[in-house]
Amino acid sequence: ETGVTQTPRHLVMGMTNKKSLKCEQHLGHNAMYWYKQSAKKPLELMFVYSLEERVENNSVPSRFSPECPNSSHLFLHLHTLQPEDSALYLCASSPGSWNTEAFFGQGTRLTVV
Amino acid sequence: GDSVTQMEGPVTLSEEAFLTINCTYTATGYPSLFWYVQYPGEGLQLLLKATKADDKGSNKGFEATYRKETTSFHLEKGSVQVSDSAVYFCALNSGGGADGLTFGKGTHLIIQP
Numbered sequence: 001e002t003g004v005t006q007t008p009r010h011l012v013m014g015m016t017n018k019k020s021l022k023c024e025q026h027l028g029h030n031a032m033y034w035y036k037q038s039a040k041k042p043l044e045l046m047f048v049y050s051l052e053e054r055v056e057n058n059s060v061p062s063r064f065s066p067e068c069p070n071s072s073h074l075f076l077h078l079h080t081l082q083p084e085d086s087a088l089y090l091c092a093s094s095p096g097s098w099n100t101e102a103f104f105g106q107g108t109r110l111t112v113v
Numbered sequence: 114g115d116s117v118t119q120m121e122g123p124v125t126l127s128e129e130a131f132l133t134i135n136c137t138y139t140a141t142g143y144p145s146l147f148w149y150v151q152y153p154g155e156g157l158q159l160l161l162k163a164t165k166a167d168d169k170g171s172n173k174g175f176e177a178t179y180r181k182e183t184t185s186f187h188l189e190k191g192s193v194q195v196s197d198s199a200v201y202f203c204a205l206n207s208g209g210g211a212d213g214l215t216f217g218k219g220t221h222l223i224i225q226p
Contacts, residue, residue: 006156033213043202043216056213090156092213099145099164099206102214104156 003027006091006105013081014113021076021108023091029103030096032074034066037088037107049074050096081112115140119203119217126193127225134188134220136177136203144207146170146179146186147214151200160188160201198224 004025013019025032034046048056049068057066063085065077074091088109092102119136126132138146145164149157161170166181175190186203203217 004156035213042218045213048213092157098208099143101145101147101159101162101206103159104149106156109154 004091004093004103004105006089006108008108009106010109010111012111012113013078015081015083017081018077018079020078021089021091021110023074023076023105025072025074025091025093025103027093027103029093030071031094032068032071033092033094033102034074034076035090035092037090039087043090047076078110081110083112086110086112115144115205115207115215117203117205117215117217119201120220121218123221123223125223125225128195129192130224132188132190132193132197132222134201134203134222136186136188136217138184138186138203138205140184140205140207140215142207144205146177147204147206148175148177148186148188149202149204149216151202151219153199157202193222193224195224195226198222 007022031050036044046060047066052068063080067075088107090107091105094100094102116139147162148160150160151157161172163170163179169178177186177188200219200221202219204214206214
């Protein structure tokens with residue numbers, strides 16, 4: 001139990017579908033993150049929320065839309081994705097204070113067909 | 114900007130062999146350094162950390178020492194087991210929660226019986 005829970009664990013969606021990934025943390029942290037992990041590539045930071053406000057988006061395509069309704073929940077809304085968006089999507093949280101580690105969920109394995 | 118460089122592998126060792134995975138970094142200020150481990154189908158788990166120069170992080174027989182003079186944080190273990198087979202990520206955090214962690218590309222470790 002890492003304190004960060006992601007659902008679903010696996011998702012297959014068509015390019016015209018709309019789906020959402022959910023992340024929940026029970027650690028009382030102030031910052032939450034979405035990372036993308038693709039084969040043969042470094043981890044890519046997609047979005048950062050600190051105290052429920054977005055502070056980073058790293059030029060992520062608009063077909064990915066994050067939402068942070070409160071400090072414990074983070075969503076990633078997906079629409080009109082491409083096959084190259086297939087990857088492991090990892091959510092993480094941290095206390096938000098200086099130089100601290102992040103705690104990761106188990107990830108959602110997304111396949112776009 | 115910040116960056117982390119680590120050997121990518123795969124690194125293949127026999128059980129009970131000595132392990133070293135090299136990690137060097139470039140960062141502004143005085144970052145905290147981390148090693149994460151990812152088992153197949155799972156998210157990233159924090160393995161160990163060090164927050165200032167000459168600190169040694171240790172956990173589950175793994176060790177790494179924060180070397181500011183060589184900007185390195187090499188991971189070592191004296192006797193590896195088959196269960197240590199995983200992908201290992203070196204990472205740093207030189208800022209607050211708004212920055213996220215900077216990761217290396219990961220090193221795939223394979224331990225053969």
